[in-house]
Amino acid sequence: MKPTPLSLAAIAAVLATFVRVIFFTPLEAVQGPAQKILYVHAPSAWVAFMAFGLVGLTSVLYLWLKEERLDRVAESSAEVGIVFTTVVLITGPLWGKPIWGAYWTWDARLTLTLFLWFVYVAYIVLRGAIDERDMRARYSAVLGILGALLIPFIHLSVYLFRTLHPRPILMKPGAPSLPGEMLTTLLLAFASFTLLYVALLRARYRYAVERDEAQPVEAFGA
Amino acid sequence: MRPNPWRRSVPDNSVYYHLAYVAATLIYAGYSIRLAMKRNSLKSRPGRTHTP
Numbered sequence: 001m002k003p004t005p006l007s008l009a010a011i012a013a014v015l016a017t018f019v020r021v022i023f024f025t026p027l028e029a030v031q032g033p034a035q036k037i038l039y040v041h042a043p044s045a046w047v048a049f050m051a052f053g054l055v056g057l058t059s060v061l062y063l064w065l066k067e068e069r070l071d072r073v074a075e076s077s078a079e080v081g082i083v084f085t086t087v088v089l090i091t092g093p094l095w096g097k098p099i100w101g102a103y104w105t106w107d108a109r110l111t112l113t114l115f116l117w118f119v120y121v122a123y124i125v126l127r128g129a130i131d132e133r134d135m136r137a138r139y140s141a142v143l144g145i146l147g148a149l150l151i152p153f154i155h156l157s158v159y160l161f162r163t164l165h166p167r168p169i170l171m172k173p174g175a176p177s178l179p180g181e182m183l184t185t186l187l188l189a190f191a192s193f194t195l196l197y198v199a200l201l202r203a204r205y206r207y208a209v210e211r212d213e214a215q216p217v218e219a220f221g222a
Numbered sequence: 223m224r225p226n227p228w229r230r231s232v233p234d235n236s237v238y239y240h241l242a243y244v245a246a247t248l249i250y251a252g253y254s255i256r257l258a259m260k261r262n263s264l265k266s267r268p269g270r271t272h273t274p
């Protein structure tokens with residue numbers, strides 16, 4: 001399959017971010033090199049929340065409008081969101097071990113993020129278990145909306161509960177708590193990972209369209 | 223010049239940093255390749271009803 005200009009731009013942007021992180025971003029004095037995990041962990045979390053937020057939004061719109069394309073966007077965004085959440089759940093413990101002394105702790109932020117991952121894995125499993133398209137779209141829309149309700153709780157969990165996880169340094173009231181060079185790298189990482197999400201979402205959506213076109217369509221909207 | 227005994231040295235935990243970036247790269251690249259392979263296999267499937 002030929003790569004699209006969008007996917008090439010996303011790959012170039014992510015590579016440029018990695019080069020900036022490795023060669024042009026200073027080390028944090030207390031945490032050392034492990035702090036650089038921030039530039040892959042936080043943008044992946046941002047994209048995961050955005051992806052599942054889109055699942056929630058398109059699922060609501062699907063239940064209202066019964067438009068097949070909305071169901072495909074929700075399905076595609078959920079799968080891509082799982083990929084980004086997997087990266088969050090792997091890079092987080094790799095950052096936690098040298099800083100906290102433990103890979104995992106059952107605090108609110110970490111546990112809720114793990115639950116979010118389980119909910120959307122269940123969403124994909126549910127979709128695979130129902131053959132009838134209309135029923136599959138309705139049931140998964142409900143689960144997609146319920147899963148998206150976890151996102152504000154996860155974001156606010158560091159304020160609502162006593163937790164080891166640090167509070168937001170960017171998405172908070174007031175100025176960002178990072179020096180200029182680090183902030184530039186983080187913003188570049190947010191932009192490039194968002195572009196990567198858009199490219200993956202588009203490719204996954206195209207796959208869903210081609211798959212549905214190759215299958216008989218009598219079940220949808222029956 | 224005498225070293226400052228109060229100055230903290232930066233900890234050497236670069237193995238975790240490298241592992242995190244390798245893991246993220248493998249996951250994103252692996253998913254992209256898998257998706258491309260799924261689309262390719264769909265296109266080459268016999269009896270495909272859609273003609274673009």
